[in-house]
Amino acid sequence: MFKKSIILVFLIFFSNQLFAEWTHSSKLTFDYYYDSVSRSKYTQTKSSLLVQNQQFKFEFSYLLPEQNPPEQSFIDYKSSEYFNYLLSYQYNDLMIRYGKLHTSLGKGLTFNNSINFIDIGVDSNLLGSEISINSNQLNMTVFYGEIYNIFHHERDVSVSGYELSTPIIDNDRYSYTLGTTFVDYNFEEPIIQTTTNFFETVQPSVSNDRNAFSVYHQFYYDFGSLYYEHASTNLSKGSNGHYLSSDLYLQDSTFILQYSHYEQFNLSHDNNIFQLAPTALKTYTYTLPNKVLYRLNVDELYVLNRQTAYGISYYTPLIEDSLLEISWSQENDRSETKYSDVYAQFDYMGFDTLELKTGYGVQYFNIVPYNYINIIEDIKWNFYEDYSFNTILEHQKSGRANIARVNRYSMTFMLSKAQLGSISFLREGSDRSNSVWDGTQIDWLINSRSSMRLFVGKRQAGQRCIGGVCRAFPEFDGIELGLVYSL
Amino acid sequence: MKKIVASFLVWSLCLVSLSANDLKLSTDNVSVTDYQNLFSLKDLKGRKMDLKSQLTKGPVVISFWATWCSPCLQELIAMSKYYKYYHSKGVQFIAINIDDVKTQVKVSPVVRMRKFPFLILLDPDQKIFKQFLGDYPPLTLVLDSNGRIIYKHVGYQKGDEKKLFAFLDTLLETK
Structure with missing residues (x-):
C-alpha cells in the first residue's frame, strides 16, 4: 500500500520532467476526525494526479487511511480499492476509457453507476473499459466491467452493456432522438436448499444471468421537452419499468411532470442495486425533510419491486425578482398510496441587501400512518462589500393525530466573508428527549490553492443527502478537520 | 499515524515544488499541450457542443454547478449580472451542470426561471468535472x-465573483 503511494509521490514530484509536453494538475486532501461517542479516531490522506495531452488522459488517486475506515462514515473498501486510475484516449468523436469509471445508460433504468459523492462516502465506480462515439449523427457507448460488491468486499459482478441513439429529426424548432440500451449482469450465486429438518445446505454457486433492455424517446421543442423510456428484464414475466419526464414552458412559468412505474424491476444482487432508476419523488435541499427515514436509498430495493410514482412541480415568478415553487409527489404500492408530499417555497431577491426563502411542506406516510410538517425560513443579509450573514431555521412537527407530536428543529447561523471563508453555528434539537446537538464549523480559504474545514461539536444521527443520494450517519460528537491543497 | 504524518509532509513538499514549477511554466511561457479536444458535451436540446468552438472566440469562463447546490446558483446569478459586459469583450461563459439522472429534470426549469444567459452543457456522469479534479x-x-x-476557484461566497471579474479585467487589458 505504502509503495503505491511512494510511486505516486514520485510521479507527481517529477511530473514536470516526465510529462514536459503535457498538462497536469494535482490535489491532496487530508482528513482527520475524532468521535467521542464511538471513541474512534481516523486519519486519511487522498492524493490525485491528472496528466493529459490532446489525446491521452491519465487520472490517478490514492487513498491512504491510517486504519480501516469506520463503518457508515467512509467508503468501506478493502485496501485494493484505495488506488483509483482511469486512462482515456480521445480522437475526434471517439473516446476509449479503461480503469475505474462512472457511466450511465439512458436515464439509468438499466444501468447507472454515475454516483460519486466523496462528502457522503458514496462511489459506485466500475472497473472496466468503455468505448464511446459521440457525433451529431450517432451516439454509441459500449462497456464491460466489474462492480464492487459492498457486502462481499470484492468485484464479483460482471456487467456489459451498450447504448445507441440517433437523432431522427433535428431542426431549429424541434428534435426527436431515438435510443436503446442493453445490459447483461453476470454473477455467481449460491444455491440454498432447506431440508425437511429445517437445516439449510449451501451447494456450490451457479452462474446467474440477468439482463435488461430499454428503448427511449427524447423530444425537444420550443415550449419544452419530453423524455420517455421503457425497459424490460428477463427476471420474470411482466418485469418492466417506465419513466417519463416532461417540462412545459408557459410564458414565464414552467411545469415539470414526472411519472415512474417499476414492476418486479429489481436488478440487484446481495442488496447491491445496479440500476438506480430515477423516481418522480421530490428531492429536498434542506436538512430536516431529508432526515425522514423513509427516504433512505436502501428502500429502493423494495420500491423497484412494485412502485408507481407521480410528481408535478410548478415554478413561476409571482412578482419581479421572485420565484414560487409548488410541488407534489406521490408513491403508490399497487393501488394504495404509500407516501406523498406537498411542498411550496417562495424565494425573493428584490431587496438590495436581503435574500429571503420561505418554505412549507407536508410529508405523509400511509403505512404507519405518520406525517411530518416542515417549515423553513432562509434569510441572507449582505452587508458592507463582501460580508453576508445567513440564517436558516427549520422546524419539523411529526406524529399522528392520536399520539403526542414530536417537534424537531435545525438552526444554522453563518457569517461569511468573500475570499476568506465562513464561520457557522449549527444547532439541532428535539423536544422528545430535550436533546440538543450543537456544533461550530469554520471554512477557511487559506489561499487560492488551499482550504481548511474544521467542525467541533455534536451532530445528530440521520441522513445526509447530496443530489438526491442519501446516506445514514451515526451520531457524532468530536472534531473533524479537513485540508485540501490543489494545483 | 507516523506513516500518515510522513506522507502528509512529503505531499506538502511535492505540492510546494509543483507550485514553483507551475509558476515557472507560466512566466517562461513554455508551450503546454492544450485541453481543447478533450471536451465535448451536450446542451439542453441534446446537441453536441465542443470547447474548441468556444475557445476560438476568446477566454472561456466555466462554472460547474448543480440544481441542488445553493452556492452554485448564487454564483451564477452574480455572474449573469455582468455577463453582457464581459461577453461583449469576447469572454465566453459556459455553465456545466453535473446533476445526474435523478435530478437532471430540474435543470431546464432552473435555467429558464433564473434567466441564465450562459451556454448550458450537461455532464451527468461528471466526466469533465473529474477531468478538472472537481x-x-x-x-x-x-x-x-x-x-x-489560468484561473481556478472552488466554492462560492457573496463577493467571490469580484475576484473573477478583476482577473478578467487584467486579462482583457493585457490582451
Whole structure:
C-alpha cells in the first residue's frame, strides 16, 4: 500500500520532467476526525494526479487511511480499492476509457453507476473499459466491467452493456432522438436448499444471468421537452419499468411532470442495486425533510419491486425578482398510496441587501400512518462589500393525530466573508428527549490553492443527502478537520 | 499515524515544488499541450457542443454547478449580472451542470426561471468535472485561448465573483 503511494509521490514530484509536453494538475486532501461517542479516531490522506495531452488522459488517486475506515462514515473498501486510475484516449468523436469509471445508460433504468459523492462516502465506480462515439449523427457507448460488491468486499459482478441513439429529426424548432440500451449482469450465486429438518445446505454457486433492455424517446421543442423510456428484464414475466419526464414552458412559468412505474424491476444482487432508476419523488435541499427515514436509498430495493410514482412541480415568478415553487409527489404500492408530499417555497431577491426563502411542506406516510410538517425560513443579509450573514431555521412537527407530536428543529447561523471563508453555528434539537446537538464549523480559504474545514461539536444521527443520494450517519460528537491543497 | 504524518509532509513538499514549477511554466511561457479536444458535451436540446468552438472566440469562463447546490446558483446569478459586459469583450461563459439522472429534470426549469444567459452543457456522469479534479461544486475556471487553466476557484461566497471579474479585467487589458 505504502509503495503505491511512494510511486505516486514520485510521479507527481517529477511530473514536470516526465510529462514536459503535457498538462497536469494535482490535489491532496487530508482528513482527520475524532468521535467521542464511538471513541474512534481516523486519519486519511487522498492524493490525485491528472496528466493529459490532446489525446491521452491519465487520472490517478490514492487513498491512504491510517486504519480501516469506520463503518457508515467512509467508503468501506478493502485496501485494493484505495488506488483509483482511469486512462482515456480521445480522437475526434471517439473516446476509449479503461480503469475505474462512472457511466450511465439512458436515464439509468438499466444501468447507472454515475454516483460519486466523496462528502457522503458514496462511489459506485466500475472497473472496466468503455468505448464511446459521440457525433451529431450517432451516439454509441459500449462497456464491460466489474462492480464492487459492498457486502462481499470484492468485484464479483460482471456487467456489459451498450447504448445507441440517433437523432431522427433535428431542426431549429424541434428534435426527436431515438435510443436503446442493453445490459447483461453476470454473477455467481449460491444455491440454498432447506431440508425437511429445517437445516439449510449451501451447494456450490451457479452462474446467474440477468439482463435488461430499454428503448427511449427524447423530444425537444420550443415550449419544452419530453423524455420517455421503457425497459424490460428477463427476471420474470411482466418485469418492466417506465419513466417519463416532461417540462412545459408557459410564458414565464414552467411545469415539470414526472411519472415512474417499476414492476418486479429489481436488478440487484446481495442488496447491491445496479440500476438506480430515477423516481418522480421530490428531492429536498434542506436538512430536516431529508432526515425522514423513509427516504433512505436502501428502500429502493423494495420500491423497484412494485412502485408507481407521480410528481408535478410548478415554478413561476409571482412578482419581479421572485420565484414560487409548488410541488407534489406521490408513491403508490399497487393501488394504495404509500407516501406523498406537498411542498411550496417562495424565494425573493428584490431587496438590495436581503435574500429571503420561505418554505412549507407536508410529508405523509400511509403505512404507519405518520406525517411530518416542515417549515423553513432562509434569510441572507449582505452587508458592507463582501460580508453576508445567513440564517436558516427549520422546524419539523411529526406524529399522528392520536399520539403526542414530536417537534424537531435545525438552526444554522453563518457569517461569511468573500475570499476568506465562513464561520457557522449549527444547532439541532428535539423536544422528545430535550436533546440538543450543537456544533461550530469554520471554512477557511487559506489561499487560492488551499482550504481548511474544521467542525467541533455534536451532530445528530440521520441522513445526509447530496443530489438526491442519501446516506445514514451515526451520531457524532468530536472534531473533524479537513485540508485540501490543489494545483 | 507516523506513516500518515510522513506522507502528509512529503505531499506538502511535492505540492510546494509543483507550485514553483507551475509558476515557472507560466512566466517562461513554455508551450503546454492544450485541453481543447478533450471536451465535448451536450446542451439542453441534446446537441453536441465542443470547447474548441468556444475557445476560438476568446477566454472561456466555466462554472460547474448543480440544481441542488445553493452556492452554485448564487454564483451564477452574480455572474449573469455582468455577463453582457464581459461577453461583449469576447469572454465566453459556459455553465456545466453535473446533476445526474435523478435530478437532471430540474435543470431546464432552473435555467429558464433564473434567466441564465450562459451556454448550458450537461455532464451527468461528471466526466469533465473529474477531468478538472472537481469534488464538489461550484468550481469556477478560466481557460485561455490555448485551453490552459489560468484561473481556478472552488466554492462560492457573496463577493467571490469580484475576484473573477478583476482577473478578467487584467486579462482583457493585457490582451
